[in-house]
Amino acid sequence: MRSSTDSFFLRKKGIFWFAALSLVLTLGGCRTRTEAQDQETPAPSAARSAALSGARIAVPAAGQDDGQWLMPAKNYASTRYSELSQINAQNVRNLKAAWTFSTGNTRGHEAAPLVVGSTMYVVAPFPNYLYALDLTNPGSTKWVYKPPVNPAAQGVACCDHVNRGAAYANGKIFYNTLDAQTVAVDAETGQEVWRTPVGDINRGESITMAPLVVKDKVLVGNSGGEFGVRGWLTALNAQTGEIAWRAYSTGPDDEVLIGPGFKPFYAMDRGKDLGVKSWPPGAWKTGGGTVWGWISYDPELNLIYYGTGNPGPWNPDQRPGDNKWTCGIFARDADTGQARWFYQIGPHDLYDYDGINELVLLDLNVGGQMRKVLVRPERNGYVYVMDRATGEVLSATPFVHVTVSTGVDLKTGHMNEVLAKKTGVGKVVREICPAAPGAKDWQPSAFSPRTGLLYLPHNNLCMDFEGVEANYIAGTPFVGANVQMYPGPGGHRGEFTAWDLMAGKPRWKVIERFPAWSGALVTAGDVVFYGTMDGWFKALDARTGQELWKFKTGSGIIGQPITYRGPDGKQYVAILSGVGGWSGAIVAGDLDPRDGTAALGFVNAMRDLPQYTTKGGMLYVFALP
């Protein structure tokens, strides 16, 4: 077994050849933005700023930003962009903690708080209490909803017991519990309106994702690929909690909700019952493709977009074929769930690259033409820009050091893979970059129409897949892959990158000691916020990346920052602190730092985290004095 020191040394010899990997295709054309135009206040409208950046949010909120935060991604376009500008690049250095709130929960806090009127809503990790906090009397609790959950869930569910947040619509708060129930709670009273079991924790199905509410439907997807479950996205009636439809990620077309309206852009995604035929017989039944990430919605096209997780079981030799419809992006009719198109980012995935990341919907100037695109910073290390009406890949540009592929063939849609990096039983494969959590895991990016930049919190990790290690599940011994993760080029584990969508390259980046595992938030005040795993909540100048302010919270941050206008008319910024999740399991799960392969090899890369942070969930809310 190789020590982390060796790995670290090797990594240092690596060259930062990120730019060299850039694809030839450029988005460019008329990049007219100038750096000098950011002095004005108040914020220009999104439409006007499009002229500056060549990009605009596809689905801007109607009229002015109302100062609320109703869904984790802020809007259906998933930009996490707020038009509030009271806090701006000039005054953010004066930001002070206004109030705090303890969840009393020591698991990883990945959720975004919501703000509806004068109430804030916070979902905590398992057992998934929902807190309603009175913003007119900061920190005081209006009510707590405690869902009846199966206490065995935490022994049965995989990984840390995170929850990525709730969504608000029509007087109700909707969210999911770890033991696979979807609940609707009256936002005013805290009374349960309905509660629907959507999966079976006894079969390994759990839910960690935040739902998205589109018209009269609540959209929910499952987790549990580690247990060989079959992935799905389900729509529930928002009024009654009844299941309206379910679209599986594997299996026959009628169960995947593929019909005559299904028009994938690439030939590789066309054909009847590929969810069955691209697998060995019957293997699709335990094929994975779980839906534990983000969903976006385009009201004009009436399409929802989401990604599917990696295929199971592990050992790709056991599932020859493309393993449809795992590791790809679905566009579906928002009402019926019928698939419109699909693009498989990673046919026959080898590296646990779950394709569940966020999809940012923008109107972008591509080659002089405004195109309706979706932007997907993907686990495999590429930023994909796709036509969201058709599923065509317009560009795919690496944003980290990538060793396992050399780029996407835009004619066929195929990823060009490096065969030498193929993993297998008993085979040693070194320097797999990015590592299994990807260049970027679930941690959502933010986009500002004022700068045209996509703000990416991400990882800089590689891994070795080597040898075998004895393991034991349910009385059955076996040997598993010995995965060791370590820092990528530069020796640091995280980066916060401002990605210039028009140029297809980074405008600036901030180096982080640990993986940047929190979400990002950007505002019309040209400030971008994110948190670090060692507990710093930071504000950067959205244009230059200069650090303007930071605050040390009680625990590492893996949550999603939000901003809102309080009942007093002031702008606030809020973040949940509380380390955990896959990367933070070494702290939240008290894993042994001597065992580098714990948490699927992530502990090897995180041995020093306990020296920087301890666990404990706390909400922090900041404002100008």
Next chain:
Amino acid sequence: MSSRSLEILLLAVLVLTAAGCAAKGHADAPARPSRTLRVCADPNNLPFTNQKLEGFENKLADLVARDLHATVRYTWWPQRRGFIRNTLKAGTCDVVLAIPSSFELALATRPYYRSTYVFVYRKDRGIHVRSFDDPALKKLRIGVQMIGDDGNNSPPAHALASRGIIDNVAGYTVYGDYSQPNPPARIVEAVAKGEVDVAVVWGPLAGYFAPRQRVPLEIVPVSPQIDMPFLPFVFDISMGVRRGDAKLQAELDQVLERRRPEIDALLDRYGVPRV
């Protein structure tokens, strides 16, 4: 309530639920034992352990406790990813009853048995498979256990895939449906029902459940014992204690040595195949 106190509450409920059975399990223990052997185990996984204390590891715990003049106190937790973290490392117990001897998350005692993966098939089907290299495996329907999608799988799944035996292989998740008794046992039942012709499973599971089916089943150790480049089908099994707890490890080693004949007899009673 914090998740910590919830955990404690949960454990308390489980311990109380188990209490009645536990008392029965110690009928022959000394009247006033001076110590407690704190054991973590899966409440629903025969033939290894269950909450009714019917598994051979439950009996082993009794045997060891008797030798140490102790009583057994159980903390129940499903034995899957996170088991050691939530049990031994969380300090809710000092002993787990079985781990592979080369397991890195805990300190292993001396092995108390060595078993092997086995082929299981109906005696009435004219099947005589003894090796992964038997050409018959290309045609038969074969059941294997699946672990998940994150770098782990059962050795037979790998051995068959590396021989190109894929299309006639059916996966049975090792986790099963936890609301049912002994979830991993479904694969043995599948052989009896004729869902598959052959299953390749860990010996103790087959040894216990095969004789309990309605039709006679054959159990044959797989060959080779180690597939190339390094894929073992044979594992030494030890008890496990917290890393660093060498004192308890040494104590248990002595008991396992002293009680060797009784342990062997126990394993025989449960039909544990040994190599």
